Amino acid sequence: MNFLKKFALLNLINFFCFFGYKNSYSYTNVLIRTKINEVNNYGAKVSNTFNNYELSKICEKEINFSLNTTLYKTKEYRIVRDFDDNNYLFVTFYPFGSSVMHIDTLETIEVNPFSEFDDLQYYNYYYPVIGLLKKINNFYYSVNKNNFLSENTTDLLKSKSKSLRTTLQSNYNNSIQKKIKLYTDCLSLTNSSNNNDVQISNGIVKAHVEVPYSWFFKYNTTRFSYSNGGSNGICEYVAFLLMIEYNDFFKAKGYFSDEEISKYVVMANSSSYQYAIPVVKDEFVLDLFELNNNKESLTANDLDDLANLFMKDKKVTYILDHAYGPFGSPIDVIRKGFPDMLCGVFSNLNGGLIPHNIVAYGAFVAGPYRDYYLTHYGWDNHSQVITIKNVLTGYDWSIQDTTTNPEERLIFMINGRPMSGKNYKG
Numbered sequence: 051m052n053f054l055k056k057f058a059l060l061n062l063i064n065f066f067c068f069f070g071y072k073n074s075y076s077y078t079n080v081l082i083r084t085k086i087n088e089v090n091n092y093g094a095k096v097s098n099t100f101n102n103y104e105l106s107k108i109c110e111k112e113i114n115f116s117l118n119t120t121l122y123k124t125k126e127y128r129i130v131r132d133f134d135d136n137n138y139l140f141v142t143f144y145p146f147g148s149s150v151m152h153i154d155t156l157e158t159i160e161v162n163p164f165s166e167f168d169d170l171q172y173y174n175y176y177y178p179v180i181g182l183l184k185k186i187n188n189f190y191y192s193v194n195k196n197n198f199l200s201e202n203t204t205d206l207l208k209s210k211s212k213s214l215r216t217t218l219q220s221n222y223n224n225s226i227q228k229k230i231k232l233y234t235d236c237l238s239l240t241n242s243s244n245n246n247d248v249q250i251s252n253g254i255v256k257a258h259v260e261v262p263y264s265w266f267f268k269y270n271t272t273r274f275s276y277s278n279g280g281s282n283g284i285c286e287y288v289a290f291l292l293m294i295e296y297n298d299f300f301k302a303k304g305y306f307s308d309e310e311i312s313k314y315v316v317m318a319n320s321s322s323y324q325y326a327i328p329v330v331k332d333e334f335v336l337d338l339f340e341l342n343n344n345k346e347s348l349t350a351n352d353l354d355d356l357a358n359l360f361m362k363d364k365k366v367t368y369i370l371d372h373a374y375g376p377f378g379s380p381i382d383v384i385r386k387g388f389p390d391m392l393c394g395v396f397s398n399l400n401g402g403l404i405p406h407n408i409v410a411y412g413a414f415v416a417g418p419y420r421d422y423y424l425t426h427y428g429w430d431n432h433s434q435v436i437t438i439k440n441v442l443t444g445y446d447w448s449i450q451d452t453t454t455n456p457e458e459r460l461i462f463m464i465n466g467r468p469m470s471g472k473n474y475k476g
Contacts, residue, residue: 078107083233086156090226097153102127102139105156109141109149112232112418113161117255122147126167129153130176133204134211136218138176142167150176155218157225158418161436163255177207178214178441179394179406179427194429217440232418255434257412257424262387263300265476267292267411267426269324271433275314275334286348287335288428289391289407290356293449295330296389297368299471302456304366310334311461319463323474326462350374350445353391357449369450378446380423380439381413388450392425394442408437410446 082104088094100108106127113122122143130140137153146166150159159178167182173193175183181194190199199207254268275291298305306315314334320326339345342356350372357370371383383390389411412424419436426433460468 078104079111079233082108086226086229086233089156090230095154096156097137102129105139105151105153106141108156108229108232109139109151109158110143112158113143113147113149113163115232115235116414116418117163121145126170128170128173130174130182132175132177132211132214133208134215136211136215140170140173140176140182142170150178152218155222155225156229157218157221157438158422159438159441161419162432163434163436164253164431166431177211179408179437180207194427194432213443214441217443221440228418228420255412255424255436258415259381259384260412260424261296261384261389263296263471263474263476264411264424265324265474266296266299266327266471267389267409268434270327270426272430273318273327273329274428275330275332276428276430284335284339284346285428286353286391286393286407287338287342289409290353291330291335291338292409292426292428293389293391294360297366297449297451299328299459299461301451302366302453303459304364304453304457305361306459307364315461317461317463317468319466321465323462323464323469323471323476326464328461350393350447353447366451366453366456369452370448371450372445372447374445375443380410380446381415383446383448383450384411384413386450388448391447392423392439392442393444393447406442408435408442410439 082100085094085099085104089096089099106124109127110122110124114120125142125144127139127141129137131137138159139151139153141149141151142165143149147161147163148165148167149161151157152159170182173182173184175185175190177183180192180199183190183192183199185191186198189201190204191197192199254265270292274288274295276288294305314331314337316329316331318326318328338356338360342359345352348356353372354370357368361368372378378390380390380392389409392408392410394406408428409426410423411426414420414422414424414436422436422438425435425437427435458470458472460470462469462471462474
C-alpha cells in the first residue's frame with residue numbers, strides 16, 4: 051500500500067476511533083489546563099505536578115493542533131535523560147511520529163512527524179538533535195547516527211548538558227505561556243480544524259515561512275550522500291552538500307561542475323518531481339572530507355574556506371553569511387530564499403570545536419511551535435524535523451547565490467526528459 055493510501059486509511063480509522071475517546075480526553079484536557087495554571091500562578095514544580103501520561107497528552111495535543119489534524123494518538127512514552135540532570139519525556143505516536151519534551155520546563159525540544167520507533171524500552175538516554183541513545187558496555191550507541199559516540203564526544207556532551215539546563219530554564223516562562231495559549235486556543239481536540247496556520251497533508255509538514263522549492267528538502271528522505279567518516283562524524287559535510295544541491299538545482303547551475311555531476315549524481319526517472327530527486331552517491335561526502343584534508347569540527351570560518359575551496363574556478367557568484375550564538379536570524383535568511391545551516395558547537399578538551407549541523411529551510415511564526423524551525427537533519431527519514439533553535443548554541447551559516455543570468459540545471463528526469471527543478475513549485 052503506498053503512503054497516500056495508507057495515510058487516508060489511517061485518517062478514516064482515527065475518525066471513527068476518536069468518538070469513543072473524546073469524553074476521557076476532554077476530562078484530561080480540563081485537568082491539564084488546571085495544572086498548567088497551578089504551575090504558572092503558584093510556582094508549582096512541573097515534575098511534581100504532572101504525571102507522565104499527562105505530559106504525553108500535552109505533546110499529543112500540541113502536534114495535532116499545530117499540524118491541523120486529529121491523526122496522532124499517544125503510542126508509547128518513556129523518561130530519558132541527557133548526561134546531567136535534564137529529564138525528557140520521549141513520546142511516540144500512532145500511526146507514526148515522535149515528540150520530545152523537557153520535563154522541568156514543558157519545553158518541546160523537537161518533533162519528527164514521520165519518525166517510526168518499534169520499542170522505546172532499550173533507550174534510556176537522549177540528547178537534542180543526536181537523539182535516542184542506549185548504553186552498551188559503558189559506550190553510548192546513537193540510533194540516529196547508527197554508531198557509537200566517541201569517548202571525547204561523550205565527555206563533551208556531559209559538559210554541555212549542564213549548560214543546556216540553564217538555556218532551557220531561561221526560556222521557562224515563555225514555554226509555560228505557550229502551553230497556556232495552546233489550551234486556551236484549543237478547548238477540545240476537535241477545534242484543531244479551525245487552525246489553518248500549519249497543515250499536514252500527503253506526508254508533508256508546512257511551516258509559515260519556507261524557502262522556495264522547499265519540497266526538495268521534505269521529499270529528500272534518503273537520496274543524499276552520507277558517511278560516518280571521521281572520529282565524531284562529518285555531519286557538516288552532509289549539511290554543506292544539501293545547501294550546494296539547493297543552490298545548483300534551483301538557483302544557478304554551476305555549484306557542481308559537469309564532471310562532479312557525472313561522477314556523483316544519479317538521475318531518477320519519475321512522473322513527479324518529488325520522486326525524481328537525484329541520488330548523490332556516498333562517495334561525494336567522503337571525497338569532500340578528503341579534499342578538505344580530513345578536517346573535522348568546522349567553525350563558520352572553516353565552512354567559508356570549504357565553500358571557497360569547493361567553488362574555486364566555478365562560474366557562479368555567492369555571498370557567505372554567518373552569525374554566532376543568539377545574534378543570528380535564520381528566519382531572515384529563509385525569508386531571503388536560502389536554507390540556513392544551524393550548528394551546535396561544543397568545545398572539546400583540546401580547545402577545538404565539535405559541531406552538530408542541520409539545515410533549516412522553514413520557520414514557524416505562530417502557534418505552539420512559534421520560533422521553531424523546520425529542518426533536515428541529514429539522516430535517513432529525518433527530513434521534516436521541527437526543532438527549537440536555542441539548543442543549538444553555536445552559529446548559523448548560509449551560502450546565498452548572487453549569480454547574474456543563471457543557467458538552469460536540467461537534473462530532474464520527468465517521464466524520461468531532463469527538466470529544471472524550477473518548473474515545479476511544490
